[in-house]
């Protein structure tokens with residue numbers, strides 16, 4: 332280093348020591364309050380071409396919210412929801428961060444932003460008792476997509492209860508323009524009861540330590556990005572997902588079924604990989620993925636550690652409407668039956684756990700909905716409409732007129748030619764290993780839905796059909 336430079340360094344160092352307040356660099360112009368959004372929304376891109384002073388106000392709050400249908404959880408949050416608010420700033424910005432802890436909180440909280448260079452990522456400077464506010468300031472030195480989280484002891488517990496979110500530091504030159512941006516964050520929950528066990532579920536420290544997650548979800552609950560809550564876009568558009576992993580423990584194998592990521596900003600940094608099927612997102616890390624929508628469809632977001640998707644909740648949807656491109660994807664063009672020698676009904680499912688019988692019709696229906704969405708939905712489709720030529724409809728199905736036959740189909744399986752609403756099906760439905768209670772629930776649910784006859788099936792009905800054996 333040149334002597335002159337070295338002296339200058341010493342000199343600035345000395346001035347900095349004397350200064351009582353952090354010196355604002357002279358390239359900071361103006362001041363603004365950050366727009367914060369709840370997932371899956373993302374604040375608008377930053378258009379200014381200079382660094383500014385950004386004021387961020389974030390509130391920690393402990394709230395009871397839905398984790399899954401019939402399951403509640405007391406979440407600890409940044410901004411009242413899980414994941415926490417999305418924060419968007421620009422490289423070089425000077426951020427004045429205000430952390431407010433709601434007076435109703437039972438615990439102190441703080442924030443460690445991975446975008447911060449400094450002690451604890453801001454944790455020390457932001458430790459805040461209930462009903463208090465803390466202020467600290469930092470300079471956004473490095474662009475990228477960063478996780479933030481609470482780091483108050485016991486740290487694992489604060490994170491496990493939902494205290495994480497994303498902060499994007501846009502590079503000086505900005506990000507390339509896209510048509511839509513979404514905020515998706517994966518995380519796990521550890522509850523006293525198993526997946527789906529109803530009621531307000533307390534946190535299980537034992538399961539968290541053993542890394543045995545009951546729920547793995549996108550955006551804080553099972554189904555938060557499914558059905559009416561799905562993300563929506565149109566063909567021809569370019570989509571960017573800001574994806575985070577709050578953990579606390581698991582690494583995500585993030586994948587979108589039926590899409591290839593044209594670009595992945597690996598680990599939320601500057602390195603861009605292209606043509607990626609599945610990208611790894613570490614706990615406490617992120618990725619930015621981009622793809623163009625070439626054809627229509629419902630594209631399913633999953634953690635490709637696949638039991639997490641189909642058994643623990645890690646499913647999201649991007650619904651794409653517009654112009655189908657049959658060259659890009661034809662859809663099914665032909666369907667035939669393939670039954671190799673010895674093709675017999677196989678049993679799927681696991682031994683049913685002990686369960687509490689439904690006391691009301693409502694309980695039976697909500698239990699049935701759960702079974703439908705985990706065991707039947709894949710074949711009979713979300714609205715019971717089935718798939719022409721493959722899976723018969725359950726919606727307005729005339730096969731359901733005979734209750735015993737319907738029960739038998741579910742518990743014993745069904746194969747060979749049948750007619751449903753005048754159409755022939757000749758296929759195999761695997762026997763569903765369900766308790767009498769679960770079979771009664773799912774059948775009652777089916778009878779209650781989609782214009783069906785609202786019959787009620789009881790565990791005793793199922794028991795009787797089981798006792799009569801397969802006909």
Ligand SMILES: [Cu+2]
Pocket residue numbers: 407439440441481482483489494
């Ligand atoms: Cu906390």
